[in-house]
Amino acid sequence: MHALFVTIDGGGNLPPALLLAREITRRGGTARFLGHATQRAAIERAGFHFLPYTRGREYDSAAPRSTASGLWQMTGVFADRGIGRDAVAAARREPTDVVVVDCLLWGALEETTAAGLPVAQLVHTLWDYFVRNTAGPVGWVGRVHGAHPPRAMRTPSLSLVTVRPDFEITPDAVRPASVRHVGVLWQDPPVEARPDTARPRVLVSLSTASFPGQQRALQHSLDALAGLPVEVVATTGPSIDPADLRVPRNAVVHRHLDHGEVLPRTSLVIGHGGHGTTMRALTHGVPVLVLPMHPLLDQPAIGRAVVRHGAGRVLSKRARPAPIRAAVEALLADGPERAGAAHLGREIRTQDGATQAVDLLASHQWESVRV
DSSP states (O other): OEEEEEOOSOSTTHHHHHHHHHHHHHTTOEEEEEEOGGGHHHHHHTTOEEEEOSSSOOOOTTSOOOHHHHHHHHHHHHTOHHHHHHHHHHHHHSOOSEEEEETTOHHHHHHHHHTTOOEEEEEOSOHHHHHHHHHSHHHHHHHHTTOOHHHHHHOSSEEEEOSOGGGSSSTTOOOOTTEEEOOOOOSSOOOOOOOOSSSOEEEEEOOSSOOTTHHHHHHHHHHHHTTSSSEEEEEOOTTSOGGGSOOOTTEEEESSOOGGGTGGGOSEEEEOOOHHHHHHHHHTTOOEEEOOSOTTSSHHHHHHHHHHTTSEEEOOTTOOHHHHHHHHHHHHSSSHHHHHHHHHHHHHTTOOHHHHHHHHHHHOOOSSOOO
16 A cells, blocks of 8 residues: 555644554555655654645644634645645655545645545544534634635545544544544553552643643643652643743653653643543553643543543643642542543553554545556
8 A cells, every 4th residue: 555644733643644654564555744844853753755845835833823823824724725736746746545634634635535536534533523623613714714624524435533432522423434433543552551659650741732821831730740749741842941941849841752751650641632642641541631722622522531431630721730739639549530541541452543544544445546
């Protein structure tokens, strides 16, 4: 199988694409990526060929923006048909059996399917969220930019949703036959966390993308953990300079750190509700305290699903240190959320979603022939 991945600098959306590409190449296929210049290093570090957009507009998710300007710029990239034209040209330059398009790229989905390419949509978080999102304010702004988000989402004949169905907003809803939930993709070796019970480790990570109020939420989290008998590991990503934070004596702050290095010995994750970060913690059976960073993204819905499964709690990103500290102490105790996270972890570790996803790509009857 020869696959072309069409992606976007959106933070946690890239790892699922890389994991699918890795499984394709493990089976003897090839994978190459078309994306934003800011993604080059991560894609090439993973061992894949990178192609930059030439017609599509540039975008850097770590650049600071207000809520309004962020929505406008972000949806402009989502709707960008130049990205789609780049994808069509790239698919026709080399043998391509499937074009895997990020579900955020409405313009690219419309352009590639209109060109008759075999297109699979990669949905890296809740399908229900995206359906509601395209019908709400984000979708309305997308239409102003010239896309038709609801139609774009339903155009591909195969949509791979890297989510457990029971994490969906409406778990029992009837969805199109083209929508296939493949489950969680393992970013790390699927092992149960074995933390140090004498000095628990708390991992704090509030997204690699930039959101209003993110630095304040990170500082409040660090203040809440100061003085507790815990080891704190925090990551800021490119949008926050660690030098701008007050770091307590029991904490170490990294700009970049692979969470896979610390999760097997971690007791609790404080995160923003991104699907990737949340599922990475739960794969290890680690409970999560969710502080959603943006009300229009999937983060609040992910937080509600975590609570529904009894695997963690949710607080506002404006929460002060005292309620964060209280939630941390409760989640570190040997209570129901620890048991809920451990149960979810055991279920997630039974099957890697990448295997099922590539099986579906290989067996799908595409409506058009190989390019």
